[in-house]
Amino acid sequence: MSRERIKGALARWIETRLTRLDYLALYPARVVSQAQGDGTLTVRPEDPRLPTLERVPVRLGLPGATVKVLAGGSVLVGFEGGDPRYPVALLWRGGTIEEVVIDGSVVALTRADHVHTSATPGSPTGPAIAGASGVSKVKA
Amino acid sequence: MSYVRVNGVLADQGAIDIPRIGLWRADLRVLAQEPLRGRAEIAIAGAGALRGTVYQASLYRDSVPMRVVGGAGGLGRLIGPRYYDRVNVNAVLGDICKASGERLSPLVAPAILSRRLDRWMMPATNCAAALTRLLEVLGIEAWRILADGTLWLGGETWPASKVEYELVAEDPERALADLFIPAGPLLGPGVTLEGRKVSRVRWVWGSERVRTFVWFEA
Numbered sequence: 001m002s003r004e005r006i007k008g009a010l011a012r013w014i015e016t017r018l019t020r021l022d023y024l025a026l027y028p029a030r031v032v033s034q035a036q037g038d039g040t041l042t043v044r045p046e047d048p049r050l051p052t053l054e055r056v057p058v059r060l061g062l063p064g065a066t067v068k069v070l071a072g073g074s075v076l077v078g079f080e081g082g083d084p085r086y087p088v089a090l091l092w093r094g095g096t097i098e099e100v101v102i103d104g105s106v107v108a109l110t111r112a113d114h115v116h117t118s119a120t121p122g123s124p125t126g127p128a129i130a131g132a133s134g135v136s137k138v139k140a
Numbered sequence: 141m142s143y144v145r146v147n148g149v150l151a152d153q154g155a156i157d158i159p160r161i162g163l164w165r166a167d168l169r170v171l172a173q174e175p176l177r178g179r180a181e182i183a184i185a186g187a188g189a190l191r192g193t194v195y196q197a198s199l200y201r202d203s204v205p206m207r208v209v210g211g212a213g214g215l216g217r218l219i220g221p222r223y224y225d226r227v228n229v230n231a232v233l234g235d236i237c238k239a240s241g242e243r244l245s246p247l248v249a250p251a252i253l254s255r256r257l258d259r260w261m262m263p264a265t266n267c268a269a270a271l272t273r274l275l276e277v278l279g280i281e282a283w284r285i286l287a288d289g290t291l292w293l294g295g296e297t298w299p300a301s302k303v304e305y306e307l308v309a310e311d312p313e314r315a316l317a318d319l320f321i322p323a324g325p326l327l328g329p330g331v332t333l334e335g336r337k338v339s340r341v342r343w344v345w346g347s348e349r350v351r352t353f354v355w356f357e358a
Contacts, residue, residue, distance in 0.1 A: 023273075
């Protein structure tokens, strides 16, 4: 096979790769920042076919749960219903949690792996986090 | 036969396919001594003209077999990954047109162009795929390159065609009719002929008169 034919075949393969995006797949992405208000993320996907995505809502999989994270973490992003209008961040692949809120109870994990909880009224113990080193502070 | 000319040069045989959705293309042979390049205007005597771009042409013996595609022929070009935050559809289409070199038709409904997108993600892809995805998500059923070389998109209104024709033959199973159109405006898809929706038109010419094949919507 001549060099030109190899180059041609390679170009076609690259073009095919570039022109096909599976909108129902999940793509690894790096967290660039998180909005203070609604907690949406700005993420930079590792796949070069995808642009930096802004205002991406986080779907934690727990109703009533929200999370604050530090920049630099890794998350999987996808598109609800395969629709490019609705990017979502779904599964964490690593990173540092600053704070988790579950059903109004604030559970904060610091880098020192401390757990902070604040019990909701009528809930004497508050939520527990498996694998954490222990409850160090209960917020009022 | 002087029926069809490309940039003024006689095309003694060929075929032009115009689908309801997508690019039209013409495969023809022009009596030239060197390949034509760039913009191409296919003039059909007494009927009008189609504006496109030479996709492929080469000298073979004493003529040039060539392919012309509608518009700028740039919908295969790559467009980089882009993310849009709170924009109108017009902005996304404008970027696709800029990357492809196509021009948007003034016949595109303003209601489509002003539609708001809270967010839109365009991956690195070719312009046709980017356009198709946008229209698919927005529920816009059709796009095509018009005879004037512009990009149209929207919902069909199926106006009645005023073309006068003679029915030469018909194949009901394939929803196909062979017509003879003696004169008049170009017949394209997206119109109705006696109540039947025209889905695709193919003109063929050579040693005999031009034949017009019409496929109807099922």
